[in-house]
Amino acid sequence: MGSVLSRPERTVDYVPETVTRSVKLLVAGNFGVGKTTFVSSVSEIRPLRTEETITEASVGIDDMAGLPGKQQTTVAMDFGRITLNPQLALYLFGTPGQQRFVPLWEELARGALGALVLVDTRRIEKADEVLSVLEEREVPYAVAVNQFDGAQTYPLAEIRDALDLTPDTPLTALDARHRGTCLQSLITLVEFLFRRVEARQ
Numbered sequence: 454m455g456s457v458l459s460r461p462e463r464t465v466d467y468v469p470e471t472v473t474r475s476v477k478l479l480v481a482g483n484f485g486v487g488k489t490t491f492v493s494s495v496s497e498i499r500p501l502r503t504e505e506t507i508t509e510a511s512v513g514i515d516d517m518a519g520l521p522g523k524q525q526t527t528v529a530m531d532f533g534r535i536t537l538n539p540q541l542a543l544y545l546f547g548t549p550g551q552q553r554f555v556p557l558w559e560e561l562a563r564g565a566l567g568a569l570v571l572v573d574t575r576r577i578e579k580a581d582e583v584l585s586v587l588e589e590r591e592v593p594y595a596v597a598v599n600q601f602d603g604a605q606t607y608p609l610a611e612i613r614d615a616l617d618l619t620p621d622t623p624l625t626a627l628d629a630r631h632r633g634t635c636l637q638s639l640i641t642l643v644e645f646l647f648r649r650v651e652a653r654q
């Protein structure tokens with residue numbers, strides 16, 4: 454998988470002809486956790502996104518506590534694609550984090566094989582809502598800690614406890630700005646999902 458680890462030139466907009474399998478995945482997590490950053494880091498097509506500059510109007514609606522650097526908010530979703538190996542394309546759908554967009558999840562979750570849930574240890578309790586939405590819709594997920602600069606680091610075992618994850622739920626750490634770590638987390642998720650599919654067959 455060495456080739457995907459280097460950032461590709463974003464010139465290939467068509468799915469390579471070698472691709473025989475495509476998988477839809479959600480990139481979920483609360484507002485400001487790094488979903489848009491993650492999709493931009495890994496996507497080999499120019500990510501389609503619908504970001505709005507946060508205006509006065511969203512003050513009090515979007516919870517910006519602890520997010521001094523955040524100036525854009527995703528009003529609908531992020532979309533990206535990555536060919537993980539020549540045969541396998543992943544389609545990534547970043548879900549909008551804010552509570553008012555939960556109805557949109559019904560559409561997004563349809564046909565999704567699974568989800569990668571990003572969490573920020575500074576606001577870890579915010580992940581609970583996202584995890585419950587996925588559990589209600591029976592979307593299997595892996596969790597990835599987006600390690601922000603200056604945020605305290607915790608052992609993954611502690612995070613697993615705090616989130617009350619089952620022992621088989623994959624848990625990794627990444628930096629949403631760094632393609633390599635994002636890819637590792639995606640690979641872990643995909644391996645987990647394929648194992649589940651195989652176990653069912």
Ligand SMILES: Nc1nc2c(ncn2[C@@H]2O[C@H](COP(=O)(O)OP(=O)(O)O)[C@@H](O)[C@H]2O)c(=O)[nH]1
Nearest residue numbers: 484485486487488489490522601602628629630
């Ligand atoms: N230091 C640091 N900043 C990040 C990281 N991931 C995202 N950010 C910043 O955090 C803010 C929120 O990220 P964004 O991707 O918009 O979050 P989203 O609401 O989940 O889509 C942005 O200003 C990003 O540049 C990270 O891993 N480290």
Ligand SMILES: [Mg+2]
Nearest residue numbers: 488489526527
């Ligand atoms: Mg976003």
